[in-house]
Amino acid sequence: MFHLIGLLIEIYILLLIARALLSWFTASGGSTLAQIDRALAAITEPVLKPVRNIIRPVRVGGSYLDLSILVVVLVGEILVATLFR
Numbered sequence: 563m564f565h566l567i568g569l570l571i572e573i574y575i576l577l578l579i580a581r582a583l584l585s586w587f588t589a590s591g592g593s594t595l596a597q598i599d600r601a602l603a604a605i606t607e608p609v610l611k612p613v614r615n616i617i618r619p620v621r622v623g624g625s626y627l628d629l630s631i632l633v634v635v636l637v638g639e640i641l642v643a644t645l646f647r
Contacts, residue, residue, distance in 0.1 A: 564645045574606075575638045581606050582631050609634055 581602040589596035610630045617633060619626035 568642045568645045571638045571642050574609075575635050577602055578606055578610075578631050578635055578638075606631075 584599050613630040613633050617629050619628045
């Protein structure tokens with residue numbers, strides 16, 4: 563049971579990483595990349611939004627750095643490490 567939960571958390575972490583990597587690219591409205599980005603946002607945003615409300619994006623130079631993905635990945639990895647002990 564714990565292995566299944568750990569596996570699901572790891573898959574979710576991979577989806578978060580994919581979303582972070584895709585944020586580096588510009589996707590036009592109807593492209594496949596834009597569709598993938600929207601799907602990843604629909605899956606990950608329910609978890610990221612509450613974290614983003616607590617930890618605001620940090621201003622770096624002329625843009626902002628969203629740390630919510632990093633926080634969720636770290637918490638997920640800690641959960642997995644705890645479940646597999």
